[in-house]
Amino acid sequence: MKTTDSKSHTEQEIRSAIRQGKTLCHLDSGNSGNDDILIGGESEVRADVEGWALSCGYCEDGSDLWEGQGWTLRVMDPSELDDLEAGA
Numbered sequence: 001m002k003t004t005d006s007k008s009h010t011e012q013e014i015r016s017a018i019r020q021g022k023t024l025c026h027l028d029s030g031n032s033g034n035d036d037i038l039i040g041g042e043s044e045v046r047a048d049v050e051g052w053a054l055s056c057g058y059c060e061d062g063s064d065l066w067e068g069q070g071w072t073l074r075v076m077d078p079s080e081l082d083d084l085e086a087g088a
Helices: 011-019 042-055 063-067 080-087
Strands: 024-028 036-039 072-076
Touching: 011 024, 011 036, 024 042, 036 042, 042 063, 042 072
Parallel strands: none
Antiparallel strands: 024 036, 024 072
16 A cells, blocks of 8 residues: 555556456545545555554544544445446
């Protein structure tokens, strides 16, 4: 996962991950910005997101994202990408 201001992977990276059979996760950060599509299993992505948030000073405790901020993370089906693009 990237540790810059943008948590999302690029469309090209996501399409490549789908072709390779990798897992995608959908991060809904509530009103904190755009939703993100991340590459990796749920536990791996959750740990990466918490690490990113801690390193940026976004929160003091990674669990604050899920409990206090209301962020959600779920594994997504690659076919959902078409639905997201159609709604954009």
